[in-house]
Amino acid sequence: MNTVLIIDDSKTSRSMLRNILTENDYEVIAEAENGEEGFNKYCELQPDFVTLDITMPVMDGIQTLEKIKEYDSGAKVVMVTAAGQKNKMLEAIKLGAAEFVTKPFETSQIISILESIK
Amino acid sequence: MLNRIFGNYLVDKKIITIEQLNALLPVPKEIKAEVETIAVLNKVMTANLVVDILKDIDKTKTHFGEVAIESGYLTDEKLEQILGYQTNTFMKFIQMLLNNNLLELTQINALLDDFQQIKGFTDPQMSALIHDDLEQCVNIFVAFKSPHLKELTITLIQTLRRLIDKDVYLDKAYSTRSFRLDRYAYQALVGDLHIKFYLSAPDDGLLAIANYFTGDTYSSVNDDALDNVGEFINCINGLFATNLSYEDVSVDMNSPDYSMEGAFINNDALFVIPLYANGYSFSAVFEVY
Numbered sequence: 001m002n003t004v005l006i007i008d009d010s011k012t013s014r015s016m017l018r019n020i021l022t023e024n025d026y027e028v029i030a031e032a033e034n035g036e037e038g039f040n041k042y043c044e045l046q047p048d049f050v051t052l053d054i055t056m057p058v059m060d061g062i063q064t065l066e067k068i069k070e071y072d073s074g075a076k077v078v079m080v081t082a083a084g085q086k087n088k089m090l091e092a093i094k095l096g097a098a099e100f101v102t103k104p105f106e107t108s109q110i111i112s113i114l115e116s117i118k
Numbered sequence: 119m120l121n122r123i124f125g126n127y128l129v130d131k132k133i134i135t136i137e138q139l140n141a142l143l144p145v146p147k148e149i150k151a152e153v154e155t156i157a158v159l160n161k162v163m164t165a166n167l168v169v170d171i172l173k174d175i176d177k178t179k180t181h182f183g184e185v186a187i188e189s190g191y192l193t194d195e196k197l198e199q200i201l202g203y204q205t206n207t208f209m210k211f212i213q214m215l216l217n218n219n220l221l222e223l224t225q226i227n228a229l230l231d232d233f234q235q236i237k238g239f240t241d242p243q244m245s246a247l248i249h250d251d252l253e254q255c256v257n258i259f260v261a262f263k264s265p266h267l268k269e270l271t272i273t274l275i276q277t278l279r280r281l282i283d284k285d286v287y288l289d290k291a292y293s294t295r296s297f298r299l300d301r302y303a304y305q306a307l308v309g310d311l312h313i314k315f316y317l318s319a320p321d322d323g324l325l326a327i328a329n330y331f332t333g334d335t336y337s338s339v340n341d342d343a344l345d346n347v348g349e350f351i352n353c354i355n356g357l358f359a360t361n362l363s364y365e366d367v368s369v370d371m372n373s374p375d376y377s378m379e380g381a382f383i384n385n386d387a388l389f390v391i392p393l394y395a396n397g398y399s400f401s402a403v404f405e406v407y
Binding site for chain 2: 009010011012013015016055056057081082083084085086087088102103104
């Protein structure tokens with residue numbers, strides 16, 4: 001079973017993602033509510049995938065992506081964005097984000113994205 | 119939008135009860151408005167004439183429209199137009215009132231006229247409401263001069279309809295210099311525009327959103343419910359930002375936040391939209407800074 005680390009400051013978003021992923025045979029091995037905690041959990045647990053919210057206080061998704069990619073250039077990180085964050089998405093692409101999912105979440109979109117980058 | 123506004127009017131008039139109204143809404147997809155109902159609503163035929171025709175036909179064997187054409191009351195073109203309205207949400211709602219014997223065909227137009235007069239809607243406004251022209255409907259209630267605030271309002275209503283309550287409706291929006299937020303969630307838009315977008319309600323009013331957005335259920339508004347509302351605002355702002363990007367207006371969003379404590383906000387540019395969904399009332403507040 002593929003493992004996923006969810007990094008998102010919103011409990012609601014984490015809960016929605018967790019439900020979608022566990023119902024579709026992914027194991028959510030950890031959750032983090034900010035970028036720093038997320039980076040530490042990535043180093044500790046080495047998950048197959050990371051879902052990473054772009055908009056977070058303290059260390060945002062772009063900074064966190066940069067740190068994760070520095071640590072592990074092969075990390076498969078799916079950025080979570082609200083629609084409309086074009087500039088941030090471009091920045092994330094440059095830093096090596098594997099894919100994007102947009103809010104509000106649609107199960108089929110999330111699962112097909114994860115399948116495509118396995 | 120009109121279903122709930124007109125439904126509330128019928129409740130106020132004691133023609134139906136709130137329980138009956140709640141049982142009818144949202145109108146199911148599979149319902150279709152009957153030709154005779156639409157003919158009366160569009161004032162193509164009088165209700166008395168329709169009732170007379172219906173007395174003489176067996177509707178299981180004969181279509182009302184055919185008889186009306188044969189008798190010269192409708193033309194083929196008119197019937198075609200009427201058939202196009204069969205899926206109109208308001209006409210379907212009226213049909214459900216008739217099907218459930220809560221209204222008589224002969225009452226409809228008098229009630230609609232009275233409703234229009236009480237609410238002060240012009241004929242074009244009534245038409246916009248009946249035909250659910252969202253932009254025009256928003257114009258009835260929201261007189262903001264800023265096209266961006268109007269666009270944000272339309273995105274808000276569209277998203278509420280899609281994810282929260284198909285029958286969401288609003289009251290006249292207003293501008294003010296100070297506003298008392300109750301429990302609220304908000305998100306700031308930054309970049310070419312600076313707008314703080316709040317959703318606020320006293321007590322458990324924001325359950326209107328929190329209990330419908332993600333499938334989670336809260337018995338009262340708490341931190342988690344407000345976090346949920348913040349994510350809902352994030353979705354709206356994201357869609358709004360996408361629309362702005364087509365006009366080369368670039369905005370980004372800060373992380374949503376919330377408070378159980380409430381706050382007073384003071385600003386020369388505060389815009390308040392009273393909203394109603396899922397039996398709750400709440401306010402959207404746009405603070406331009």
